[in-house]
Amino acid sequence: MGSIKTFHALYNDDDVLLSAVKKIKEKHYDIEEIYTPFPVHGLDKVMGLEPTRIAIAAFIYGCIGITVATLMMNYIMIVDWPQNIGGKPSFSYLENMPAFVPIMFEMTVFHAAHLMVITFYLRSRMWPLKEAENPDPRTTDDHFLIEIITDKPVAALKKLLKDSGAVEINEVKSKDH
């Protein structure tokens, strides 16, 4: 058994990247991470990642949003300063609900969207002032990078990467080893 090594393979096309990931997976190498300039459709499936659970989170956030809107409008328009809505001074939330539906809708969308983005950032370990984890600045432009950590023979891996269409293969020294 060799020592643990990290490789960076760079590609310049998303279709080549997809087929390369399939080939690497077939040979049972562990792909640590892939850095792409834009979302590549179907990449999560070929990498074998678990399906995202963000939809469930979004549903919960939407429910929170509609609850917040209901409580807020009830407090503002009914409890704190009772309003005569549309000439119907019933002072009941339920009877005036049609007037609040647009707000309930907007708040549902607002909460679902914003909380979903925040969740996504946190889940991806991104927050303000954080140093970029991105190993190569070219992945923000026109290159795709596959990071592989392996203890298998180096030569075979390099050949595999070359054959799969990599334009550049770098061995990197791990920061923490």
Place this chain on the structure above:
Amino acid sequence: MYILSNRLKIFSISLIIIGSLGWFYSYSTSHLTLDQVKELLAEEQHHGSHSDINHSMETSNEEHHNSDVHHQGDHNGHDDVAHGHEDEHAEHVLHQIHNRPYAALYVAAFFFMMISLGVLAFYAIQYASQAGWSPVLFRVMEAITYYLLPGALIVLLIAFVGDKHIFIWMDPEVVAHDEIIQGKESWLNKTSFLIRGFIYIGGWSLYRYFSRKFSIAQDSANDNKNFKRNFQISAGFLVFFMYTESMMSWDWIMSVDPHWFSTLFGWYVFASMAVSGITVIALITIYLKSKGLLEYVNDSHLHDLAKFMFGFSVFWAYLWFSQFMLIWYANIPEEVTYFVTRIEMYPIPFFTMFALNFLFPFLVLMNSDYKRVPIFIVMAGIIILIGHYMDVYMMIMPATVVDRYGFGIAEFSSILIFLGLFLLIVFYALSKEELLAKRNPLIKESENFHY
């Protein structure tokens, strides 16, 4: 290739026969006389408030009932005027009871016509936008639109046979005493109603005829000339459709309440149309797939249809609510009567309809994975169809039968008649051609469609 089985033929023909028998039965029982209605009303009144008196009344004859109505009026402190009111009320109820079989038939006829028209618009959108996913479903859509010509002609026929039983403005006596309808007479008169009806139906049917012709000619062509022609006429049809669909909804639905108007009514009816149409495409596709046909249709196509079902259900709810909220907020008497009638007299169907058309499909079809599972699509689809039947019912019934509504033999047998006719015509059209539009230039993309 789909073959129309004898079983389906017999099934749909027997639906039509059973439905017709049921409808004629309800028609014959709806022909009460004024005295019978008075008796009925008196009985209802007793059931309502004087159940103890009811026992002593059991043996009394018709005349007794009549005098009882009189007596009741006196007893409650009314004078002779009240008696006149009673008579007038009885006459109204008589009309409402007479109207019911016509209205029930009209609702069912319109509902099935609407499905077909919705599919035609959806089909034209596929051509006009050159959608790559849908050509494998073209033959299914074409089969459903085959029902449009007969279906729409029947709607127009029922409108004329039903006459004042459905459209109050067709009654010269009502118009003579109604200034608002008189003001609208240049639009709402029988001649122009008929002419407009023929223009709508003629335009739709011409498009449907040529589009189907080009679609079939494309199968055996060597170039894409037919496809291009289809693209052009589809774009033209969509413009024509937008105007005529809106006008059709004013004529055929909105004018049952001739005093009332809503500016987004056409869109609202269109949303109903589109969602029921797409649902029927999905249901028939699933049915044919379960028979082992349509081998190129995969679950991505179903997913797209279910997305449209979901999307148009939300769109429908959006328009329904937009119409409701503006009228509710402004509270203008001539507008708000529409919803006052419905909420006060039809509280259960009114709110159930909204739940079935919005909440149920919204929650069931929200999950992305469920949109690919036939059982979920069928379940949501059936609920959507029931909901949109109720939607049409809620548009027609309050104006024709007012509070004498229900879901009885008249409504049920009307549905049977048109369901039978719809199945017969649609599946006959399916059996006429190959189920795959094999020379469509986008067919490869559609066959390999993958989401």
